[in-house]
Amino acid sequence: MEYNVKLQGLGEKAMFDLRSLYESYGYRQFRMSKFEEYDFYAQNRNFITGSSILTFTDTNGHLMALKPDITLSIIKGSKIGANFDKVYYNESVYRAADSLSGFREIRQTGLECIGNLDLYTICEVVSLAAMSLAAISGDYILDISHMGLLSGFFSDSEIPYDLHEQLLVLAEAKNIHDARLLCNKAGIPQRDIDTLTSLILLRGTLNEALTKLRTLPLGEQAMSAVRELEDVSQVLQSAGLGKNIYIDLSLQSNPGYYNGLVFKGYIAGVPSAILSGGRYDGLLRKMGKDAGAMGFAVYLNLLENLYSDSSQYDVDVLILQSGHDDAAELLRLVKNIIDGGETCRVDVKIPEGLKYRRLLQTDGGK
Amino acid sequence: MDQTVGIALPKGRLGDKVYNMLDRAGYGCPQILDPGRRLIFENKENGVRFFFVKPSDVAIYVERGAADIGVAGKDILLEYTPDIYELLDLNIGRCRMCVCGVSGSNEIAGRPLRVATKFTNITKEYYSSLSRDIDIIHLNGSIELAPILGLSDVIVDIVETGTTLRENGLSELEKITDISARLISNKVSYKFKFEPITRIAEKLAEFV
Numbered sequence: 005m006e007y008n009v010k011l012q013g014l015g016e017k018a019m020f021d022l023r024s025l026y027e028s029y030g031y032r033q034f035r036m037s038k039f040e041e042y043d044f045y046a047q048n049r050n051f052i053t054g055s056s057i058l059t060f061t062d063t064n065g066h067l068m069a070l071k072p073d074i075t076l077s078i079i080k081g082s083k084i085g086a087n088f089d090k091v092y093y094n095e096s097v098y099r100a101a102d103s104l105s106g107f108r109e110i111r112q113t114g115l116e117c118i119g120n121l122d123l124y125t126i127c128e129v130v131s132l133a134a135m136s137l138a139a140i141s142g143d144y145i146l147d148i149s150h151m152g153l154l155s156g157f158f159s160d161s162e163i164p165y166d167l168h169e170q171l172l173v174l175a176e177a178k179n180i181h182d183a184r185l186l187c188n189k190a191g192i193p194q195r196d197i198d199t200l201t202s203l204i205l206l207r208g209t210l211n212e213a214l215t216k217l218r219t220l221p222l223g224e225q226a227m228s229a230v231r232e233l234e235d236v237s238q239v240l241q242s243a244g245l246g247k248n249i250y251i252d253l254s255l256q257s258n259p260g261y262y263n264g265l266v267f268k269g270y271i272a273g274v275p276s277a278i279l280s281g282g283r284y285d286g287l288l289r290k291m292g293k294d295a296g297a298m299g300f301a302v303y304l305n306l307l308e309n310l311y312s313d314s315s316q317y318d319v320d321v322l323i324l325q326s327g328h329d330d331a332a333e334l335l336r337l338v339k340n341i342i343d344g345g346e347t348c349r350v351d352v353k354i355p356e357g358l359k360y361r362r363l364l365q366t367d368g369g370k
Numbered sequence: 371m372d373q374t375v376g377i378a379l380p381k382g383r384l385g386d387k388v389y390n391m392l393d394r395a396g397y398g399c400p401q402i403l404d405p406g407r408r409l410i411f412e413n414k415e416n417g418v419r420f421f422f423v424k425p426s427d428v429a430i431y432v433e434r435g436a437a438d439i440g441v442a443g444k445d446i447l448l449e450y451t452p453d454i455y456e457l458l459d460l461n462i463g464r465c466r467m468c469v470c471g472v473s474g475s476n477e478i479a480g481r482p483l484r485v486a487t488k489f490t491n492i493t494k495e496y497y498s499s500l501s502r503d504i505d506i507i508h509l510n511g512s513i514e515l516a517p518i519l520g521l522s523d524v525i526v527d528i529v530e531t532g533t534t535l536r537e538n539g540l541s542e543l544e545k546i547t548d549i550s551a552r553l554i555s556n557k558v559s560y561k562f563k564f565e566p567i568t569r570i571a572e573k574l575a576e577f578v
Contacts (some may be wrong), residue, residue: 064400145561179456179562205562250561254455270558272371275435276453277557 015090015111015304017095021139026092029132032114034091036077042067048076050260051287056100058107070098070292071109075299078116079287084295088119109305114281116299121283126265127236129298131245133267136302138248141310143272145248148236149255151262151282152229154203161196165186175204176256194353195221206253211236213251236265257282267300271310278306282325320346322360324353329366375523375559375566378437380425384463384551386443389420395573398508417566429454429554438559439567444549445528449489455560457571458553461578467492470535471517471524476543478523486516488524496526496546513529514538 023033051073058070071077081313082089092115096175098107117129130148134330136137137144154175158168159273167190180201199220206216217230233251240246257266262282269279281300288295321341325334334350341348346361354363377392379385389402399413399420412419423431428440433452447456447465467489469476476483486507487493497504507522515524518538528549529535529542553571560567 145564147561177454177456181459182456252561270561272558272562275433275556297445 014145014209015307017139018302018304019111019113022136023092023094024136025132025139026036026115029090029128030367031090031092031117034074034078034081034116036071036074036093036095038070038096038297040071040077042069044080045072045076047055048287048290051076051284051290056107058098062248071095072097073097074112074114075116075284075287079118079293079297080114081290082118082293084288084293088125090117091115111304112301113304114299114301116297118195118288118293118297119295121296121298123235123239125238126283126298127243127245129263129281130236130249130267131243133269133300134245134247134249134280136300137279139323140278140302140307141271141273145250145270146267147250147252147255147270147277148233148265148267149251149253150229150233150265151257152264153233154256155259156225156227156229157199157203159225161192161199161201163192163196164190168170170201170329172256172259175200175254176249178204180204203253207248207250210241210246219250222309224331232265261287265298269300269302269309271307272284273310274306276306278303317359317361319347319349319358320361321364322354322358322362323348323350323364323366325350325366327352334366371562373563373566374412374414375439375563375570376419376437378428378431378440379422380428380443380551381422382425384425384441384443385422387462388460388551391462391574391577392418392570394577395570397570397573398503403422418570423529432554432556434558435558437556438563439553439570440557441551442554444547444552445489445492447552447554448564449491451491452554455555455557456552457555457567458575458578460551460553460574463532463549463551465528465549466542467526467546467549468529468542469496469526470514470529470540470542470547472539473541473543475517475523484522485524485526486513486522489526490511492546492555493526497518514540519542545576 042057045057045348057072059067062068074093074097078091094113096109096111098109100107115132117125130318134146137146154172167186170186171183183200183204184197187200202220206213208216214234222230237246240249255266255268257280262284263286266282271278279300279302283296283298285296288297338348338350378544379388392398394548397416397418399411401408401411410421411492412574425443426446428442429450429452432439433454441460443463443554482503482505484507485493485504486509488508488510490506490508493506507516508510509516513525514534516525517540524543526546532542535541553574555567
């Protein structure tokens with residue numbers, strides 16, 4: 005069935021398209037309740053984006069929380085066996101608003117793959133992230149990075165531990181001037197400063213970025229992350245799935261959550277990342293599960309303003325009926341208009357504020 | 371995607387300086403010299419569109435994608451921590467964020483230090499790094515009045531020459547950080563308009 009984007013809204017269309025995409029790869033839908041016990045989130049705060057949780061007391065006196073995260077609930081219920089647990093979801097989460105007080109509802113769809121992750125599975129998740137973006141818009145970019153690259157470089161270099169966190173924040177903002185200043189003050193060798201700034205600025209297609217990476221003097225720990233990026237890039241390109249995928253090492257998702265490959269997706273016209281994901285084995289270990297996990301979320305609420313145009317019409321054709329029309333003839337006329345690909349509303353007078361492209365007025369059968 | 375780069379500049383002296391740098395770098399827009407009632411100035415030939423906004427709003431315009439790049443003071447970036455790329459230190463609009471007050475007023479013990487400021491986040495972070503308990507008093511202007519009238523022990527504010535402080539019997543007690551104007555970019559614009567944005571940053575770097 006073809007969906008009418010204008011009627012549904014881009015978010016709803018994406019929701020249907022993505023569900024179909026994830027099901028075609030054998031992911032099953034995960035459904036969850038709106039609430040979890042507050043204790044569950046309190047014990048796993050490091051794995052939640054933002055720190056505010058909306059709580060209430062249920063009829064039994066238990067402190068409950070409106071879910072701020074979906075992955076935690078999926079991992080909690082996941083059974084680790086010989087095979088993979090592959091699930092997708094389509095849910096809302098509730099988080100503190102960025103700037104003002106209060107909370108906002110964020111519609112998310114996404115998937116999680118839990119088990120002993122191999123190269124195929126990692127590439128499948130990354131390519132599904134790219135395909136999710138492509139399903140929304142042809143004008144997309146997927147940036148990938150590896151959490152082990154900068155942290156590995158720090159371990160291999162003479163940069164002291166107490167500077168790592170500050171430098172990661174500066175790296176995320178591509179702020180090489182302050183990074184240089186900080187390193188110079190701390191007496192870091194020039195060779196390490198040069199490598200760090202090259203890593204922060206490194207951005208390019210899979211081939212371009214990997215070629216640049218191979219020229220940098222990296223130690224064994226950072227090279228281990230480079231090799232994983234190389235393996236994934238090679239598979240994606242061989243399978244013809246490397247289009248619009250870039251390596252950008254300034255991408256540093258929550259280091260308390262992610263530990264391997266990480267990625268973010270962007271759509272032209274949406275001013276922030278619409279997709280975010282990566283590998284998060286640490287969460288499974290914290291929950292006593294011996295496996296790896298990788299997944300991503302697509303923030304459907306960000307699509308609401310995409311292509312929004314204040315001059316957009318509520319309806320293509322507004323028909324004002326006189327009250328003495330031939331009902332059957334009017335029904336035929338409306339159906340013809342709709343079959344012709346336009347939307348149509350029949351009314352007795354022009355509704356206040358309604359934006360229409362064309363106005364038709366019946367003549368009461370005369 | 372349209373590759374025209376939208377540039378948000380701060381109104382006032384700093385914005386004029388930055389525009390002059392951009393003009394010398396080949397990104398001028400003759401309309402700006404004869405603005406009339408126009409709010410947005412575009413030069414299709416070199417692919418830039420300018421608009422001037424309140425200095426403290428530049429980062430919001432850029433973070434939300436209404437502008438692709440902009441110029442904002444480091445004080446604003448430290449205070450509001452917008453999710454943007456900080457591409458270049460323009461080395462203009464130089465000043466410093468300081469703790470100021472009457473000599474010795476920052477040495478008070480036995481109660482939390484009362485600090486008046488409009489930069490509450492910078493202040494909290496600074497005193498937290500010193501493990502010092504403070505009572506923050508948020509003010510929107512005329513910060514120097516607070517210690518004079520006994521509202522606070524010290525203030526945290528931007529100091530350029532120090533003349534206003536001296537005229538009111540106050541002085542710089544501790545420097546928190548140096549401040550200057552920074553070229554910032556929306557993260558998504560940087561990816562979709564990589565060539566034009568990096569070219570502007572490189573050209574501007576020649577004048578820093």
